[in-house]
Amino acid sequence: MTQPVPVDELVTSDGDHFELHDGLTIGRAETESVHLADSAVSRQHAIVRRSGDRWLVQDCGSRNGTRLNDARLPSFTDCPLRDGDRLTIGRMTMRVRLVASADPEATSRLTTIESGTSLSPYQLQVIGLLAEPWLRGHEPATNAEIAERLGTPQAVEAVKAALRRCYVKAGIANLATHTKRRELCRLASERGWI
Secondary structure (H helix, E strand, C coil), X not given: CCCCCCCCEEEECCCCEEECCCCEEXXXXXXXXXXXXXXXXXXXXXXXXXXXXXXXXXXXXXXXXXXXXXXECCECXXXXXXXXXXXXXXXXXXXXXXXXXXXXXXXXXXXXXXCCCECCHHHHHHHHHHHHHHHCCCCCCCHHHHHHHCCCCCXXXXXXXXXXXXXXXXXXXXXXXXXXXXXXXXXXXXXXXC
């Protein structure tokens, strides 16, 4: 018996599978690639695009927004998808399943800084929490907010130390504090770390 070839896909909470392809659309209109019959979903709500070896999702200016791992995405902005991400549109949550993520080289490409230095899982987690409000159009999270979200409110110094290492690895340690926090968010978004 031939094994099915694994594909990059969205898996809905209902158990439906949708193979990712460049230009995959999600929305309430019956013509969308992923049709969601939900009044909280816009006719064309979001679109998935391919850029090189990465998948990007973009909210199409929907009324109720698109959430990626609980963070609301800014409209008309490409945001990278990673294996295991949760994409929520209306009342439907879809899990992103990327075959390439099982490839260690693909994973290291996402977490390697230009100098060849890689980020630790903890540093990636801290960057993700730093950028959550930034992705919604606000200032990056404070060190105290990040520590609280990590479940260790007393570990503000550990968060601060992790961010200092990230700034050095990203080559932005010499920028002013608020500037480098925003720049780290921008780089993380651009390079697919969040």
